[in-house]
Amino acid sequence: MENKLISRHLRFLSQLMELHGENPFKIKSIANASFKADKLPFPLAGKSIAELEKIDGIGKSIAIKIAELLETGTLKETEQYLENTPEGVVEMMRIKGIGPKKVAVIWRDLHIDTVGELYYACNENRLIEAKGFGLKTQEQIRKTIEFNLAAQGKFLYAQVEAVVYELTQIFDASFTGIKLVVAGEFRRLMEIINELVFVVAAEDEETVFSGLNNLSTLTFSERNGQNWFGQTEHGLAIKIICCKTDAFAINLFKATGDDEHVEAVLARIEHPDFQPKSEEEIYQKAGLNYIEPELREGITWIKKASAGKLPELITFKDLKGTLHNHSTWSDGVNTLEEMALYSRDQLKLEYFGICDHSKSAFYASGLSIERILQQFEEVDSLNKKLQNFQIFKGIESDILNDGSLDYPEEILKRFDFVVASVHSNLRMTEEKAMDRLVKAIENQYTTILGHPTGRLLLSRNGYPVDYKKMIDACAANGVAIEINANPLRLDLDWRWHQYALEKDVWLSINPDAHRTTGLWDMHYGIHIARKGGLTKEQCLNALSAAEITAFFQSKRERFLHDKRSIAF
Missing domain, CATH: 3.20.20.140 (Metal-dependent hydrolases)
Structure with missing residues (x-):
């Protein structure tokens, strides 16, 4: 085991001890040993306990811990603390901007023991009521959590809403003579968005593609025929479907509903390769009442549209x-x-x-x-x-x-x-x-x-x-x-x-x-x-x-x- 890994183990132990309110002197000595171990010019592995305890900043009790780490790869003391600490609280300790003392307040005083609950509390302004917290700290924690969520490639609808507005404004300012509509999960009002899809109608597709490449807010990694794939500056996957104006309606329809819905509707049309002028025409050809984008999941609403029993949705x-x-x-x-x-x-x-x-x-x-x-x-x-x-x-x-x-x-x-x-x-x-x-x-x-x-x-x-x-x-x-x-x-x-x-x-x-x-x-x-x-x-x-x-x-x-x- 390398010194850096030993240092991390000791540092983590000191943080857990601080979280649980242990003796400050012991916490400080272990934290200090962690710092020393990381800076040593020689490896700790292979040394006896007697040799370890002679190293400046180590001492006998910590030498025993290092020996245990070298032999087993872990510390029983650390494992005992982890058994008494919710997994979400441990995860909080990895958030930049809050140390063990603040995590302890969040856990013990606010009774929050998951990162999700912490994010919810930040949005409710609840953190500023706790000792040692202010608006600046709360905002920093909220942004860090959002960054970590974005790294997973999934976004809340509300987060994507602002991105859609921003991109629409950019497209309108960058292009003339195009028609652009957001499709996919966002148009279906899904609660979680994995990919943002736009359908763009333009007579000169190459001009559009050239213009897209110049947008600083988007990074494109692949082009496949009419489709461009990339991501926004926020880390959200994006797909741009470019088509001729007369093919806009069918492309928008196909890019909006889930696969089962699209296939089921088109299967009801005798010539599904026709060029409709609107999505309403597609449903009419299929013998269906128009189905709102948010209902285009599977075939449930297709049955009701066929029977003329679609609800008038609330506004x-x-x-x-x-x-x-x-x-x-x-x-x-x-x-x-x-x-x-x-x-x-x-x-x-x-x-x-x-x-x-x-x-x-x-x-x-x-x-x-x-x-x-x-x-x-x-x-x-x-x-x-x-x-x-x-x-x-x-x-x-x-x-x-x-x-x-x-x-x-x-x-x-x-x-x-x-x-x-x-x-x-x-x-x-x-x-x-x-x-x-x-x-x-x-x-x-x-x-x-x-x-x-x-x-x-x-x-x-x-x-x-x-x-x-x-x-x-x-x-x-x-x-x-x-x-x-x-x-x-x-x-x-x-x-x-x-x-x-x-x-x-x-x-x-x-x-x-x-x-x-x-x-x-x-x-x-x-x-x-x-x-x-x-x-x-x-x-x-x-x-x-x-x-x-x-x-x-x-x-x-x-x-x-x-x-x-x-x-x-």
Whole structure:
């Protein structure tokens, strides 16, 4: 084993010790030995413990550790620390800009133990509340994590959105007489983008290719006929499909849908090599109603298009209010009044649901019962003050380990609605997760099941769930399911929207906003809801203020009716 590797082992051990709050003197001596070992002009391998301990900066105890490393390739002491350290916490220690002490604060004080959760916390501005952190450190950590995610070649839709806008502006400024549309995964509104595809129509293809080569924001590595392959400066794979103007529609169609969808549609056309003027003409030739790009996954929607049963997909204008939002009462950046006014004046909504964290979420300044009552007073005051707008009293109540909600009944019944969410002990078996979720769903005060799987895209898979069992439980108990619109979540997964809708379960597009600008995340929720086939008639917050008031009331009356029936 080379000295450099020995040095790294010792350095890592010192970091783990610091993370776990061990004796500072021991930590310093091991860190110092790590530095010395790396600078020695001779190899440590082959030396006895007696020889090792005579080396300046080593000493007897560290000499024994080096000997163990040389003999076994590892240290028992290091392994013991690792057994008591979550894998995600160890991964955090590799992030540039935060040492073991800061990682300890993140882990112990904020109860964050994965890089994905850390990234989510940075986006919620939660880190600046912790000791030793500021905006600059938080931003540095966020950028480092984004860089590491980009190295995997996968990007969130929201990240790619800015790239698409930037490239479109560049193309418009660089070329004349071309037609350009983004296709592929981005046009289908996929939550994760692996490749960015553009279709470009131009009569002079070579001029386009020549111009593409001169763009500093793109690096091209291969050309295959009409197709160019490369990547953006952000590391995102890109494909440019160049074609003649009369072939634009068919190329856009082929580049948008997944392979199964494209093949199935073209198989319905007698002469699939025809040159359509539009995508609508393609579907017409196939005997189908026009299928929106976001629905072009597989053959499910082809069957419905053939039967004339495609849904009229929800739009942002259909939303009447926003539910599940946070304020400075817990871990939000803006006050309750600022959040409400932004919803009314900027988003033109009729109502706002405040859902600050409950008392178990102490890491997010969760509300004690006393503070809930104080917040109720502010809501009442604002409802008298604000015109043509209503604030509903809600809470994001933690689903505790046994499935119960973390307030007594006399408090829960005072809320207009309750979003029940899992935030802790996420490492569960499917059986444990389902027991916990179903019990919370069966609680008469649960109105909406929040981010139902706890996933963080590209970072954390979430706890395992039986989707059908979860959705069936919501259907049986009149509980709506959230489509959490935060681009890191987009949970409930769109692949399960149709099953929920078939079971007559309401879906609620909630931004989980922690600041005014976060309310715009509902656009991402709309995207993923459309992908799942949601209509305004089945979206909870597409109800008017009067209608949703009646919905909240009917939920309570349903429980009272069931309770009386059981008593009878």
